[in-house]
Amino acid sequence: MKTESVISVQRATQLLKLLSDPTRLSMMKLLKSHECCVCEFVEIFQMSQPAISQHLRKLRDLELVREERRGQWIFYSINKKHIDYVFVESILNHLADQDDSIQKLEAKGLRIRCE
Amino acid sequence: MKTESVISVQRATQLLKLLSDPTRLSMMKLLKSHECCVCEFVEIFQMSQPAISQHLRKLRDLELVREERRGQWIFYSINKKHIDYVFVESILNHLADQDDSIQKLEAKGLRIRCE
DNA sequence: TGAGTATATAAGCATATGCTTATATACTAA
DNA sequence: TTAGTATATAAGCATATGCTTATATACTCA
Secondary structure, three states, X not given: OOHHHOEOHHHHHHHHHHHOOHHXXXXXXXXXXXXXXXXXXXXXXXXXXXHHHHHHHHHHHOOOEEEEEEOOEEEEEEOOOOOOHXXXXXXXXXXXXXXXXXXXXXXXXXXXXXX | OOHHHOEOHHHHHHHHHHHOOHHHHHHXXXXXXXXXXXXXXXXXXXXXXXXXXXXXXXXXXXXXXEEEEXXXXXXXXXXXXXXXXXXXXXXXXXXXXXXHHHHHHHHOXXXXXXX
């Protein structure tokens, strides 16, 4: 472990707490390879819109994700420039990809495209 | 990420939850290089003995640590054979070592030795 | 402009968490 | 055996967490 990537126990636990929820952890894994908007998460996790928004807010508060409005929708993306991204990524790397969630969205015609 | 080390979201969050407490995360980092008994943790973390025991029980319940009685003391060690040890280790590897805690114990003459 | 859609926020509630104090158990040593 | 030390467990309590429902805000489109 190179010195530059050492993280304090306090900071690590703050991030681990954030990632220790199944919905948020899956969101982060998904966002690692796809941008998603809120309504897509609502469909993927079959969870209420406020519940999804509240999870995203927690991720946003620590700047793990970024939001960008595109017309009606707000798209979320992972923040690869986060100072502790290496730490977060090393956790996400142990998870199976979640591409099937995206494929199901596409199949249902619920994938949002903004171009 | 090799297939053999993929971990389910559910399992990952269970472990992350366990590691998202500063006391438990530090304990795991310490145990990675030193065996410790309960009274040493009480001294290191300046925390009550029941609080320490309860943290250790949580780590033990998921078999992240093992206990071994030696006379009056019960020593805890990290379980490197844990099925998800690679995952846990990849998190601990981002933390600075906690050897100063052990050195302070030695300096105060509170390090327990059993031979 | 007004209706509909997407998202955020606030308040409330049930459950989980991490400590406390009190007590039980297991071992050591006189 | 008895006192002392080390550890575990149980019950209780304050706070944190993750949902719910209700509502506010921002945008689109007719």
